[in-house]
Amino acid sequence: MKVLFSSWKGKLVDNRGKPEPDWEESPNIKLPDTFGGSLSGFIGWDGIILLDEKADAVEMTANYTASLQSSSCGRCFPCRVGTKVAEDIIKRILSGNGKSSDLEELSDLCDSISKNSKCGIGQLGTVAITDSLKYFRSDYEDYISGKRKAPNLSYPYKMTAPCISACPTGMDIPQYIEYIKDADFAGSLANIREASPMANTLGRACFHPCENSCRRANVDEPIAICKLKRYAWDWEDQHAVESPKNLNMHTRKEKIAVVGAGPSGLSAAYYLALQGFHVTVYEKLMGPGGAAWTGIPQYRIPKEILLREAEQVKDVGVDIKYGVEFGKDETFKSLRDAGYGAFYLATGGDLSKKARVEGEFEGYEGFVGGIGVLKDVVLKTMPNPPMKGNELPKPKRIFVIGGGNTAMDCVRTFRRLGCEDVSIVYRRTMKELPADPHEIHEAEEEGVLFKFLLAPTKIVAKNNKVVGLECQKMELGEPDESGRRRPQAVKGSEHILDCDLIISAIGQDCDIRYLAEEPTIKKSDWDTIITDEDTMQTEVADIFAGGDVQTGPLTLVTAVGQARRAAQSIGQFLRGEKVEITDEQKVENMIAKLGAYDKNEVVPEAGGWDRKAMPICGIEEKNNSFTEVELGYSQEDAMEEASRCMRCYIVGMAAVNGGGK
């Protein structure tokens, strides 16, 4: 994009003094203006960016240094004291009281701060100060000589980290990890709960985008962020301690209906209850957890601890009503009549996506959807809480169509049910499998077969019973837009593979028939609810939506993250405030687009400190039972793993002219 000046990531673009049409493009910046046209600049961990002449590098740097000082946790001297000394010097310059020796002193100080600080605030925060001293020296000198006056823009900022920025819940990951390092496990969990009440579910089943943005990976291996979260939850669960109390419980009179007791619904309910509201969750099934209950097998999250986690949501004052189908048993009207002031729709996606295979609509016995079959297994094998369901199929040979995590859940589940011959059927190869590599590895270990470069074309049935799957051989062609090589059918390669159960696990769809009552709410072509991306508010002011029903089948953590923003918006709505995100959140959005993580960055830290392996149960237990596979860290290992965290905190600050406060 075109900017007046940028030193971002060491790539200098300097268009000062040039007419705007001649400005050189800055190749490495994507900086969305989340302030509606009033953004003049950005200063952060990788440098300083000026968008126009309204921005003043010295004032930006002064405010930025002050933000470093107030973001400093105070736990190392260079950051705690050094940034204060630096702030004092720059403020002195800004107010016209500086002296020319200040610039050398500041530069020297920044070097000491960046080389010796404990975390990114000091290590990376000083980059921008150093850059501004280097490239805007005449501006500083003008301030010192009294020639320049500060323009007084406003400077909202956000302290974040690559991992935090990658997390849809915005969880303060380095902090909760540091609590574990400090042996304050209760403190860690309290910190996690500020972003999500689902530490157990996330700690066991999150696909952890944070770990893909972990700077430690640039040194050796990423931190086991996800598993450490589980450790914090397990610690509380296993020790004689009480969960924290909600001091605001039912301090407000407004009532809110949350539809769906999945991760998104429960999270929203939790944060709404913490704000003092009366919250009732309506759930179609007879137990909590939604997709986490029916879709994630017992060996990944044992149901009994899922129940305990839901109990903790109830403990903060949330009422959960099971067995209530929204749109049928209750409606928008019936609940509005009953005094409910706002709705949060988090009904998820619990229909299996169509496989586009001939015969899938015939109603053959032996052809099922992945979501449905996993749910059936849960309903049949997990008696508590009681749920209704159909008989479990007892197949000899199973094909699962698809290569995602649901497909892996299906094959691993049927291995555990005692089926010997279970295969994944996938159009591409091992390399392109979209499932979590860890899940694929585990499936292989457990004896699951993989049939690659095969595309199902037809379900073969006899007497309305599945007897085989007709497949076509594939070969890989040119890469498509996703970068994966596009599979192409080999003509005349159709052949039939015998089997008696086919599971289609290529994705999920949402059931939003209940929206018929509110036709003004916008829906997407694939039956998801369209909301404001920031506030989660729909076209109907008192209705908000999030989770899979808004995003389409996505991740747990996204569903939870949206719930937290929705709870903020619903609170604003019910208190009669403007429903909007804060300036800090606008900066947060900006940073997410700009990218807080750079996989090519050379991180100046010692490597060779291996990630702690998670102990798992033996293959015997894996194949013959639904025992949880991952056993959890020991305290010793958890504390050591936590010690690997480099606390890559960074501050990003926007320079906003006129608007934005």
Add this chain to the structure above:
Amino acid sequence: MSVDAKKKMVTLTINDKPVEVQKGTTILEASRANGFDIPTLCYLKKLKPIGSCRLCSVELEGVASPVMSCETPAAQGMNVTTDSESLKKYRQDMMRMILVEHPRDCPVCERSGECSLQDRTFELNVLGHKWTTQGHTRKPIVDWGLIKYDQNLCIMCERCIKVCREVQGVAAYKIDGTGYKSKINTVTGEKLDCDFCGQCISVCPVGALSSGIGFAGRAWEMKRTATICPHCGVGCTLDINVKKDKVIRVTSNHKAGINDGNLCARGRFGYQFIQSDERVTAPLIKSDAGMENAKWNDALEAVAQKLKSYKDKFGGKAFVGIGSERSTNEDNYVFQKFFREVLGSGNLDNVANMNNGDICSKAFETFGDVSLTASYESFDSADLFVLIGADGSVENPVVGNLIRRATINHGADTAIAYSRKAVFLPEPKVALTYDYKDMNSFMLNLLGRTIENGGYDVDSAFTKSVGKGSADLAIDELVAFTKKRGNPIYIVGQEAQKHPQANAIIRNIANLAKICGGKVLMLKEYCNTQGVNDIGVSPNVLPGRKPEYRPELICGSSVIDQMKSGTAKVLIVFDEDVLGRLSGSESFRDACGNVEYIVVVDQFKSETAKLADVFLASSTSAEKDGTFTDMEGRCQAVFRAVSPIGKPAWQIFTELASKLGKDFGFKSVADIQAEIAKDVPLYSGIASGDFLVDYGPLLKSSSELKLVEPAKVEGELNPSYDQSLFSLGLYTDYCPALKPYQGGKAQ
């Protein structure tokens, strides 16, 4: 080879020297072990790395910024430089940043002369100011009772926060605020509400946290005597700081003793009794006008005459004596020698043994090899600590620290069974309560469920005699957890030891330990409860616990029976408040009525001392040399730190013996130790000042599993909680600093 030693080794180069260290060793540890010192301020071996001071930076080849050696593990192939011009500059800069905030109040600072900040400033040659800040104002000193916090001096190194959480388990401190304004505060923001162990004071590298001795003394003026704590039976090493023969404070040294420098409130703040105004300084003789001061020689002469007349008239059976759990082995040895060899009486005892002989003098007969205490060293390889009838962090607080060290360092777990909610921190994995009066039934049930569900190989006859026990969620959880962790140490507290059915209860704990392959540690109430029983101050056990060592010595019978029956005419009590401590002390008071002559040797006018015909002023362990034996059986030397008030008890009894015509030949404690070493094989190492007593020879054979019929009890049974973190027996009554806390938490 230990588990640790089996870990993989890594090789690296430090300052061009190839070194090999265990995987997991930090660069700092590796460097120091190889003779390369690196300056530190926040690092402390007993704490997990903190990384706040940034002084320990080192250069690594291929890494652009210095890394902190305290928190970076040595990795294969690293090339480390621990000193360079650039590192020196950075270290000086870090010091300058610290000194930006730190007042130059050294002349009036309590810590001056023992301040790490002073030391580093000097070593790193940090001269003059480089940087300043604006708006720095002087903050008032916060008074948290026994602990004071001067924020102005605080360098935010976090040692106090760390030690409070990792070592004490309390987590009373936090960092308040951010950036430059951040400070140490209590977690509640209110007055400090904690154990007042003062660990935070001991680790504070500067004068920020202190006991507030103010201008009473400066570091270099005080003589430190490393000795053993005079309170409970843990055996902690502490330093008595003395200026001009006055005890100014107690400090501790992280490198000395079994306690890593950890103490409890009693140990650290309970020293005022030593030079209390209420100490009796001279002998007192009862007259019609009450107790009157007497000259030493007159008093001893008077006592000797009396003893002689009784001995001549009634023989040895006229004498009964009660020895001391808070005095030294040497004092107690001379005391029993005086009884056995001069008075001709073996009617001796000590209160612990009178309360429960099975766990004191008869422990080895009763419990066999289980009475071999688990050593503190064995804590470091235990995976589970099961506290039974014990609130370990109150009774013997530093045992709590030893447990927590195992918890933090290798992830050991804790479980507690107690008659009420125990306050052990951090919270145990399993916590269960039982009804005090049914404590033995609880133990039997635990035993039964352990055999039934634990899958241990247990003798079938014993299994049958125990029964299956009845299902109980909490007990079953403990059984399952013990099985899962394995390698338990059972810690047995006073509630079990003082229970009327203690013999059966402790027997069952021993059974449990045998079944689960565990060890047992009996908590001991006083600093020398173990020693007084080892050294023979009991009717049935001679010095060294074995009759054959000194066949000429005589055994006696129950002191209280002799008194009740009227056989005993003379009672000599030495350094013990029997009335204050003995269970059923009223019956003892009545029995004293039967005795004609009572001699009390002590420091204070205790309830027992009020009955005395003659009171002989003895000195505390801070005023004499000698040894204590702690609950793990470690015999450690105590040293004279100040001039004695009164006389050491050994001297009193030696002089009395001499007046009665027997010359012990003891001119010094060393003389006594020489005799003990010669005559008492169990204590042959006594002169070394630090040795673990080897009780092995006392064992006939490994004791098998057996049940003991519990004593019949009648009426209401209630536990007495006469102990708190801030009080234990007579001494803490004379420590005004502890007073405000003795009724519960600080006012």
